[in-house]
Amino acid sequence: MSKLTTIGAAARSVAPGSSLTFSGFGHAGHPLAFVRELIRQGTADLTLHAIAECWPAEFLVATGRVSRINLSNLMFEGLGRCRAISRAVEEGEVAVDDHSHLALSLRLLAGAWGVPFLPVRSMAGTDLAAVQTGVAPKYARVRSPFSDDEVGTVAALRPDVAVVHVNKADEQGNGIVYGAMSVVDAQVRSARKVIVTTERVVSADEITAENQVVTVPGIFVDAVVHTPYGAHPGGMYDEYDEDLAAMSTYYEASRSRAGLAGYFAEHVFAHADHAAYLSSLGSRRLFDLRADPALKIARGQK
């Protein structure tokens, strides 16, 4: 049976209070069309396991949808801090629990492997280990079962939902991501539910022809949503570039709460759905962002 569904139905399957993890790294590969739909629906009290999803986390925090974040870092490369997140943490509106990048990826990997914890050397002796503000403990030191050494461990994480944006997928959710993978493997395998948003829905044969690069096996996937330009204003490798002007518009707006309210009114709430959002951008702008099939990028700039 096909797992294809609408973006609205997929977003409605995320219950208030859920824990979420999103694909993407830097300014590319984030499922932002899905995040905008989640914001329209008002789904709140979310927990984020944020390994590199600066844009989804920033949008959801800016609209007051997030209560807690487990993170290793949230920053905008080349721009600076994620201002809405920094402000919300400074005002005590969002509770955070910090990790090293490796430690947070190992927590997801432990969830993916179905084991309660994995050992890690990093974080020993730091406040990342000593200050534990999460709902459940993240770090403990134990005696190695194989020697007299003490070793740090991090607890497994099982996100309620992973939302992963891919270049192409078939109707069963077998998905291929080109470019930076980040920790998509661990996110998909650790989550209780996986929603794939995809630039293109393709035949099973097309996936089979490239099955050695299938990042998201369909057996783990619950829903597939056809979502062209689903990472806008960020980029998608081999599809389209980052829309730097649109990203700057957001970053300027994020200087104040009023600016943010205006941004989301204009770019999210004014549009009934993702199709209306894309229409507002116009075909010329979207076309100009398209990646050159040989260079994989649009402007070919050095």
Next chain:
Amino acid sequence: MTATLEELLCVQVSAELEDGGLGFIGLGTGGRSFAFAVGIPSVAVALAHRRGIDFIAQYGVALEPDIENAPRCFEDRNLLTWPSSANLAVETCLDGFKRGKMSVGFISGAQIDKYGNLNSVAIGDYRKPKVRLVGGIAQPDHAANAKRTIIILPHARRTFVEKVDYRSAFGFGDGPGHRERLGLIGGGPAKVFTDLAVLDFHPESKLMRVVSLHPGVTRQQLVEETGFALIWPDEVPTTPEPTEAERQAIAEIDPDGAFLNGRIF
């Protein structure tokens, strides 16, 4: 002096890099932070190459890229198409740390203490901070596992503090023996490069000490900009200025200031 501070630091950091070494350079935010975290280590590695030193740099996922043909704009798509010997997954790109193979981690932060512990998480109370920073990123992994770390950051009294508000990257912890007690495989911070001085850590006490002052910087100025007592040598050398040849090389490596002026977008 005629050379810029960035040029001076590039040459100083470059002198630390050894033949056969492997260094991890992370990604940065923007402006000055980018120059300290990414730009200076990058140019330093390229300078080492020009001296015939075979030092491999890894930029997150890009292993051994061609630094002298770096993207002028550090967006992901440019990093992905930057000619390099391998483009790694984010998770496995840290394997060099896990196995203790990484010889240098280049790190930075908003606060550092007398034992070289760094803070890039929060200023003030963690639960309701005065300033929420970007987070630890992979720097705690560098600090625990790299054979040594090289720390590059601006020198100011609010940065050089007696005790960091939040210890996100482990230097020498509470002092001698602390790393060993925790079983950390890396050697800890080797040197600290700032806009005022070069510093290292006393081999026994693990306390930060002065190696040299940059041209024009006085002892009093360094004391005023440091929030804890430094160890001083009897004679304080002046950090050598870059030569004209070194400055020329830097101009060739970074012709439009993408690295050293931190222009990423």
